[in-house]
Amino acid sequence: MKLKFFQNTIILLIIFLIILLHADPLPPLENFKIILSWSTFGSELEAVLIIPDPESGVGYPLNGSLPGESPNGYVVASGDISSNPEIGTETFTIRKFTPGIYQIWVKNKFIEEGFSDEDIFGSEEDVFSGSNARVDFYLDDQLIKSIAIPSDASGMVWLPAEIEGSTKNITEVNECYSQLRAIHGKVIDAVTGDPLETTLVIIKNRDTKETVGRAISDKTGKFIVSVDPGRYVVYIGKKTYISDKFKVDVMHDFPRSVHAVLTKIIPSQDYRIILTWDRFPVDVDAHLRGPHPDHEDFHIYWNRRSLIKGKNFLDRDDTRSYGPETITIYGLDPGTYRYTVHNYSGRSETSGDALSRGNINVKIYNGDQLLKEYQMPPGTSGSYWRVFEIDGETATIRDINQTGFEKDPDEL
Numbered sequence: 001m002k003l004k005f006f007q008n009t010i011i012l013l014i015i016f017l018i019i020l021l022h023a024d025p026l027p028p029l030e031n032f033k034i035i036l037s038w039s040t041f042g043s044e045l046e047a048v049l050i051i052p053d054p055e056s057g058v059g060y061p062l063n064g065s066l067p068g069e070s071p072n073g074y075v076v077a078s079g080d081i082s083s084n085p086e087i088g089t090e091t092f093t094i095r096k097f098t099p100g101i102y103q104i105w106v107k108n109k110f111i112e113e114g115f116s117d118e119d120i121f122g123s124e125e126d127v128f129s130g131s132n133a134r135v136d137f138y139l140d141d142q143l144i145k146s147i148a149i150p151s152d153a154s155g156m157v158w159l160p161a162e163i164e165g166s167t168k169n170i171t172e173v174n175e176c177y178s179q180l181r182a183i184h185g186k187v188i189d190a191v192t193g194d195p196l197e198t199t200l201v202i203i204k205n206r207d208t209k210e211t212v213g214r215a216i217s218d219k220t221g222k223f224i225v226s227v228d229p230g231r232y233v234v235y236i237g238k239k240t241y242i243s244d245k246f247k248v249d250v251m252h253d254f255p256r257s258v259h260a261v262l263t264k265i266i267p268s269q270d271y272r273i274i275l276t277w278d279r280f281p282v283d284v285d286a287h288l289r290g291p292h293p294d295h296e297d298f299h300i301y302w303n304r305r306s307l308i309k310g311k312n313f314l315d316r317d318d319t320r321s322y323g324p325e326t327i328t329i330y331g332l333d334p335g336t337y338r339y340t341v342h343n344y345s346g347r348s349e350t351s352g353d354a355l356s357r358g359n360i361n362v363k364i365y366n367g368d369q370l371l372k373e374y375q376m377p378p379g380t381s382g383s384y385w386r387v388f389e390i391d392g393e394t395a396t397i398r399d400i401n402q403t404g405f406e407k408d409p410d411e412l
Contacts, residue, residue: 037087052102212227233247348407372397382404
């Protein structure tokens with residue numbers, strides 16, 4: 001009996017070794033470091049890394065001032081372990097990236113909103129004064145980027161950079177925000193890109209339906225509304241423009257930025273298509289194919305701006321994040337209009353879902369109303385998204401929702 005048991009054990013070990021030898025090797029862990037450093041004579045800072053969660057869509061905050069790690073163990077914080085009393089440092093080590101946007105935030109440990117005694121806690125202008133704060137990024141112990149806070153920085157919190165998890169691209173933001181728990185926004189015109197002043201902004205809690213704040217945009221189109229962490233709807237309106245609304249979730253103590261785009265009311269025979277997205281991907285393009293009344297079908301995008309019926313259908317092309325890319329169809333002609341979104345900055349990709357992680361939004365307007373809105377589902381693979389068609393004779397809009405990979409814009 002003992003001999004048979006021993007033989008069976010040997011057989012199982014041999015099978016296990018064979019499986020192990022033929023199994024795919026585990027991907028090596030990465031060594032990507034983010035290091036915040038500052039002068040302790042100026043202030044006492046701390047960093048928080050917001051780690052994306054592709055499933056829930058809600059990021060996880062990892063505090064850099066205390067040793068710890070993310071729930072999946074992919075990111076480790078060392079805490080402040082500086083041996084130099086004049087310099088503070090905090091380090092995050094990313095051993096494995098997940099799809100989504102990583103945000104590195106920096107704030108003062110002891111200055112919080114609500115403290116009124118500026119003699120003790122300082123003012124908004126004092127939070128980073130004299131801090132000489134800097135964030136360095138290392139890959140395999142090689143410095144690949146360094147971002148220093150502006151010498152005249154004023155605000156409660158600093159956002160040095162964002163990192164796209166799929167590509168590991170670092171985008172310098174280097175902005176300070178005047179409030180921590182708040183929605184910061186900017187409103188612009190869909191065609192000109194100019195800021196819109198005196199726009200009314202109303203924010204309601206999506207769960208309680210309660211109005212939690214109002215604001216009027218200033219001459220730069222900007223507004224700020226203080227909120228507690230929660231789920232909100234932002235309503236935006238202005239005379240002669242079509243009102244808009246969108247959802248915003250504030251899940252942590254850090255501000256949320258929104259980029260609102262409004263279009264003027266247009267003639268009833270015209271159709272306006274507005275594409276917007278987030279900071280990533282940087283350059284997203286709108287493509288429209290359709291019937292030309294004088295000759296063969298047209299294909300309009302940034303590199304093809306031919307006039308149709310004496311007008312340029314491509315009103316605005318954006319190459320630096322957010323959009324909008326705006327196309328106006330000045331009266332429908334018989335035939336089919338087909339609209340496609342292309343990740344131009346990632347056109348060489350042959351796999352991945354970077355485009356869908358960019359909060360890709362498409363809206364179709366006619367006259368004084370929003371006809372239809374499309375949102376690309378996160379996690380969808382593809383460098384292009386064929387969104388919809390319009391029948392030029394019946395004005396019927398048909399959903400397509402097809403994705404794929406294409407490098408050449410002319411083929412879309």
